[in-house]
Amino acid sequence: MADATEDAPKEPGIVSKIIKLIVRLVIAAILLGVGFAGGWFYFANPMSPAQNALSLLAPEPETEGEAAEGEGEGEGDGLPERIPRELPETAMFETSYYQMEEPLTTNLMGSRRYMQVGIGMSTQYGEQVMTNVETHKVAIRSDILNIMGDFSEETVSDAAGRDELALAIKNVVNARLEGLEGFGGVEDVFFTSFVLQ
Template sequence: MSDKTDTPAAPPKKGKSKLLILLGLPIVLLGTGGGAAVYGMQAGWFSVKPEEAESNEPRLLPKSEEKRAAAKAEGGEGHGAEGGGEGSHGKPTPKGEGGDKYASSYYPLEKEFTSNLQDSVHFIQVGIAVSTPYDGRVLENIKTHEIAIRSQVLMALGETSEDEVFTAEGKRHIQERLAKAINGVLKEKEGFGGVSNVYFTNFIVQ
């Protein structure tokens, strides 16, 4: 018979328990904090503000930036750099009042367009220019896809009737149709239109 007797294990000292808790707590907090950070990133809690994120889309060009560019190009203040000028009715407007909020950039398409009128023996020959309130990327897109744009413009002109070419209202409808056609090409090719208006630089009916 063995003289050895089973002795109960000594209970852990309270000091060690507290030490384990103190060491384990930061690890648990770190783990939960890291998980929360990952979740927050996936949920978009820490997303970058839209104005801080770099966008591939053209941005609206404020008139103030246009004026600075004009002044720099001319080596001085440039004409109209301080605002003012004439309003839409030809009356002088106080400085800083009236006008568009954003700058307008213009681009004339080099060659004129000739198209038969719908259900008519007449045809029209027009020269057009486009405007955009966005930065230079829109005009670069127009230059890049000018062949596709010219094709779409000719198709839109082919839908023009005699009634439209002889009235101011009809011509405005043509302008709107051409702007829509050009933006359609740009959206298809680049995902963004940006053309606000189409202007006639020449308009002949024969």
């Protein structure tokens, strides 16, 4: 029976368990110390990476007198002084815009498809032109629908065709305003939406 107890595996002693625990604690303390040191080095740096790069590129003043002169000129932070550009003093005209409330929809010439566009207009002749457009919007909508129906699907499918359509709309709107008010004044036509279906 004595032989049976000698063959049984022996449990590790308390001393070996304590040694393993101390080794693990020492390794954990080292890892925490390395993590803390790395974080401190990364986050405690008072200079941003951009300032770090600029400090490497910009030469330091050699004497205290030069540093004092630089501070007096607004360069105390090591960055060059910023000077704003002056705006040209040319006369600028105010642009007035008008957008039709509802999109216009019409069939395309020679096609079963239709086109729906939202239209905006602009002028630099003054607010009166856009007031005239608002006053005569029923007649202008009718004229625009008539001119839109003269365009084919192939024509308006690319940017050049859409520019051609915008020019035709501008011309028909100005013709209507000249007939009713004696002056057109619409300078640009914009498509705020453009759908072919």
